[in-house]
Amino acid sequence: MENGKEQSGKEQNGKGQPDTPNKFQRKALQVPVAQEKALAYVQPGExxxxxxxxxxxxxxxxxxxxxxxxPAFRRSGMDGYAVRSEDTLACEEGETVWLKVVDHIPCGYVSSVPITEGTTSRIMTGAQVPDGADAVVMLEATESRSENGETYIGLKRAIEPGKNVTPRGxxxxxxxxxxxxxxxxxxxxxxxxxxxxxxxxxxxRRPVVGIFSTGTELLDIDEPLQPGKIRNSNTYMLAAQIREAGGTPVVMEAIPDDIELARSKVASALQEYDIVVTTGGVSVGDYDIMGELVASGGVDMLFNKVTMRPGSVTTAAVKDGKLLFALSGNPGACFVGFLLFVRPAIRKKLGMTQLHLAEWTAELGADYSKVNNFTRFVRGRLGVREGRLVATPAQLDESSVMVTIKDSECLIVIPPELKGASKGHPVTVLVLPGAWS
Amino acid sequence: MENGKEQSGKEQNGKGQPDTPNKFQRKALQVPVAQEKALAYVQPGExxxxxxxxxxxxxxxxxxxxxxxxPAFRRSGMDGYAVRSEDTLACEEGETVWLKVVDHIPCGYVSSVPITEGTTSRIMTGAQVPDGADAVVMLEATESRSENGETYIGLKRAIEPGKNVTPRGxxxxxxxxxxxxxxxxxxxxxxxxxxxxxxxxxxxRRPVVGIFSTGTELLDIDEPLQPGKIRNSNTYMLAAQIREAGGTPVVMEAIPDDIELARSKVASALQEYDIVVTTGGVSVGDYDIMGELVASGGVDMLFNKVTMRPGSVTTAAVKDGKLLFALSGNPGACFVGFLLFVRPAIRKKLGMTQLHLAEWTAELGADYSKVNNFTRFVRGRLGVREGRLVATPAQLDESSVMVTIKDSECLIVIPPELKGASKGHPVTVLVLPGAWS
CATH class of the missing domain: 3.90.105.10 (Molybdopterin biosynthesis moea protein, domain 2)
Structure with missing residues (x-):
């Protein structure tokens, strides 16, 4: 059961000879290189x-x-009167200009009465400005009087051409x-x-993404707990992540511990679905079914090690142009692996241009002491202090820890050169979907 | 048609006497006061x-x-060997300690063989640590030899109690x-x-929100354009906003220009749905059906003016404990009014605790010169520059402008005291749902 583990390359079935590729000798790709390598196989779908x-x-x-x-027509931006601005010029000499009201123009109505010298029409906000008029005087800037059944309005100030008229287009x-x-x-x-x-x-069309879990230690979520076992939580977390990314998840039965059966299940899923994602079976102490499947042919391996924590064993392969992502079974690593690799693939399939999580510079909200030779994607909170973006690592961010996934608003990128980082240090953050919603 | 408009309180039907309350004399509430007044009527639903x-x-x-x-059991954090740490103390004197391997423990399996002095069990990451053991030595730190069909592992360094064991709970x-x-x-x-x-x-349960539009100038979205008319875009924008907020939208037929018919339609919608939202008919030059309906009884008016731009005429009323929000028909004002008033009501109905948009301090990314006696909620982009949150107003942010809604990531709050603000000035921003997703 212990062959091909990430930390166990030296001893294979106790025989000294690995029957799957030694993961210590895997060629680790940088995250952006691995992302590009997988995304090269994705084209927008139907x-x-x-x-x-x-x-x-x-x-x-x-x-x-x-x-x-x-707007499709010259639109009044005010309740008021549509006028010829030149008629109002006399106001500049202190005169009150009186204009005869020739129409009332509510929204949705087109006046058939053009505005000629000495006339005006009452007009509503949003209504079409009548021909001849080139400005709208707001109602409050007018007075009115009636004479022989006609209404006149008086203006005391000149109006510039175009005032309160939103031009067509x-x-x-x-x-x-x-x-x-x-x-x-x-x-x-x-x-x-x-x-x-x-x-x-x-x-x-929404890409359809098939999800497999692996591992005989997994209980279904409605099964009672059994000693030594854990429930299959990653599958449903992935389904929710796939929906957020714009895909349609299909949860499949777990992959069995039988390489030929597993191969045929994965092959038929790759025929049926646009993308296939598995969780577990790459390194974490369960039977390394996915590592073996990818290494032993039937699919073309793109990468099986990435210089990242968590999820260094994240694996991708392609068959007939369709992608298979084999994510870690550790909840934290599975979550991060999805966001870095599967989500961009779904978004590219969807024809989106911004494939990756929004990336900003923030300052670290607390010391982070863990060091590693790989880039670490640390779950954290994202806030703003005095106008500065502040990212604070979760207290428990081990890849095996699941409780802090729900409280994460960003992934804090800690490059290996940092050897940990102190509070206030500038760091790159990747913003999680819906972080502040 | 022109009675009761926001800017037209002086002239009512040309008769000098308003037949609906004069909007100039409306008591304007501050946004937070108005929000609280409406939210007081909302209780979490079924x-x-x-x-x-x-x-x-x-x-x-x-x-x-x-x-x-x-974890429900003491979990191994490594591929390696489960040991009694006290057995490894001899390593401190430079000895290699040899332990007899008594079991192999994969994930999901509970070993029945306790670890006693001088013994160890092979264990996988994620598996239950056997009784007696209090630490796991990683595989790479061991050597192994076989003797009389038994396997022994050799350790050169002492291990502290608890190492590589995740405690229960x-x-x-x-x-x-x-x-x-x-x-x-x-x-x-x-x-x-x-x-x-x-x-x-x-x-x-998702609150069901009924949506009415008002205004005879509105064309349906599949009708050909007609002179002077515009299409009914707010209804479908609101439906999408309601879904984002967690509600279920129901689009109703437009409210007719008949006060009694309108009253009965709104009353029956308030019986059937959890919340009712209307757009238009409060001020923008169309028939002021909502203002009149709210003012003339049948519902209890909560407010009909808010010290905000856009959307100062935003109106709310209550009937039998259910809320009616009458939003402006201007696209920008309708959008903002939904976010400030209707979205929090839906979220409270949903039992959420964070009702309002995330609020942060940012610096202004460009000069903003518009001044107003009301607080202005300016649509804008939200970015980060050298670790600082930067909010940049949209070029066109008039309440009547619709094209920039789609490009908005935040609302920039410009209080009237500011008299405009220059680039770099600190401002409060409200983050729009899904801003960076």
């Missing part, structure tokens, strides 16, 4: 047309171009790009698309 | 029991207590709080709940 009303959270698969200017001109493909649709995108009458959108 | 597997994004309605310690003790009610369930929460076998969770 597209589908859906109703705008059900599009939030989806990703545009085509640029959307403005079919008309917006002020926000967007016809033919301008509204939204580029790859854009995630949220409330603001729905607002602009609806405004332009884009009631159906072409989006990328 | 609960339901759902499968943990479908719980992400839901809110826990009951505290969850650890039914057992975690290290992460959580039995009876400790795992998660408090009001907590949103995400991947980390699912991980910890699954670990403890909590396969069903009690969550708050």
């Amino acid at each position: 597209t589908e047309i859906i109703s705008l009303k059900e599009s939030d959270g989806r990703i545009l698969a085509a640029d959307v171009i403005a079919p008309h200017p917006y 002020f926000e967007l001109q016809e033919g301008e790009l509204i939204l580029a493909k790859g854009r995630e649709i949220g409330p603001g995108e729905i607002s602009v698309l609806a405004t332009f009458g884009v009631h159906e959108v072409e989006v990328y | 609960t339901e029991i759902i499968s943990l597997k479908e719980s992400d994004g839901r809110i826990l309605a009951a505290d969850v207590i650890a039914p057992h310690p975690y 290290f992460e959580l003790q039995e009876g400790e709080l795992i998660l408090a009610k009001g907590r949103e369930i995400g991947p980390g929460e699912i991980s910890v709940l699954a670990t403890f076998g909590v396969h069903e969770v009690e969550v708050y």
Whole structure:
């Protein structure tokens, strides 16, 4: 049972000869190199047309171009009176200019009465400014009188041309790009698309991601606890992470401790799903089924060691252009491995352009003393103190620790050169999805 | 058509007498006062029991207590050998200590062979440490030899008690709080709940929020453009915002320009749904149906003016303990009004404790010159420069502007005292949901 473990390369089945590649001798890739290597195999997937009303959270698969200017007409920015600014010039000599009211223009109504010298129309905010007028005087700046059944308004100050009139195409001109493909649709995108009458959108189909766990020590989540065993929590954590990333998770039965059966299960999952993710079986003391499967053919290994903690044994392979990610079974390592490798792959499949977690510089909120020869991704809280971004490591951040995953808002990147870092030291942080929501 | 507008209180139907309350004379509340006034009417809603597997994004309605310690057993943190640390003390005199291997312990297996003086068991990472042992020596620190069919391992260094053994209850003790009610369930929460076998969770039912638009100038989103008219974009923007906030939106037919019909539609919506939101009809030049409805009884008005821009006419009322929010029809004002008033109400109904947007201090990324006698909530981008949070106002942030909503990551709070603010000035920012995701 103990062959091929990360820390056990020297003794293989007690026979001195490894039957799977010695993990001590694995070539470890830097995280960005490993990410690129896997992402090179991902192309945006198929597209589908859906109703705008059900599009939030989806990703545009085509640029959307403005079919008309917006505003589509000269729009009044005030409740008031539409005027010819030149009619108001006489106010500059101290005169009150009186204009005859020729129409009332509510929103949605187009006046058929053009404004000519000496006339004006009452107009509402948002209504179309009538022909002839080039400015809107706000209601409060006017007085009114009636004479022979006609209403006149008096102005005491001149108004400049264009005042309180939003020009046609002020926000967007016809033919301008509204939204580029790859854009995630949220409330603001729905607002602009609806405004332009884009009631159906072409989006990328959600990638379907198959999840396997490995390890005979795993109990299902509704089983009573048994001595020495743990429940299978990673599978459902991964399902939630996949949904957040925009994919559709499919939870499969656990991978058995039989290499040929495992191979056929993984192969058929790779045929059926867009991406396959496994958790466990790469290093943590269980039977190293995934390491053996990847090493022994049937899939092309991309990498099986990454210079990171947790999750140095994170493994990726490709078969017929589809990716298999074998993540650590340690909860913390599985969580981080998903965010660094699987999430970007799902997002690329979705046609997104920003694949990785948002990356910022913050200061360390507390000393971090752990040292390592690999880059460490430390779970932590993200706050702001006096305008400065502050990232504070979780108290328990071992890869085997699960309770602090839920309290994490960022991953703090501690490069090996740092040899630990003191409070206040600048560090790179990767912001977790929904950190401050 | 022009009665009761925000900027038009002086002239009402040309008769000089307002038939709805004069909005100039409305009592304007500060934002936090208005928020509290509305939230006072919200109580957490009904609960339901759902499968943990479908719980992400839901809110826990009951505290969850650890039914057992975690880890539930003393867990090996290494691949190696479980030993009695006192057996290794002789190493301190330079001796190699030899221990007889009495068992192999993979994950999920409980050894029946206790470790006694002079013995050890091979153990995997994650497996239960056998009785008698109090430390695990990592594999790489051992040598092995065989003798008479028995395996012995040699140690050259003493090991301290507890080394590489995670104590029972290290992460959580039995009876400790795992998660408090009001907590949103995400991947980390699912991980910890699954670990403890909590396969069903009690969550708050999603509040159902009815949405009405008002205004005869509105075209539906699949109608061709008509002169002077605009499409009804706010309704679908609100639906997406409601989903993000955790509610279930129901889009209703537009409210007609008939006060009695409007009243009965709103009344029946308030009976059927948990919260009702309308957009338009409070000030922007369309028929002031909502202002009139709220002012003329049938519902109890909570406020109809807030000292904020955009959205100063944001109105709230209550009927039989249920809230009606009448938001501005201006896209920007509607967006902001939802975030400041409706979202916290939905979150309180959901039993959440953090009701409002995350609030931080940032520095202004560009000059902001607009001045106002009300607090302004300016849409903007949120970034980090040399470790400092930087908020940059959108170029077009008028309440009528819709195109910049989609590009907003925060609302920058500009108090009226500032009289505009220059680049670098410290400002409060409210982080929008999913800003950096």
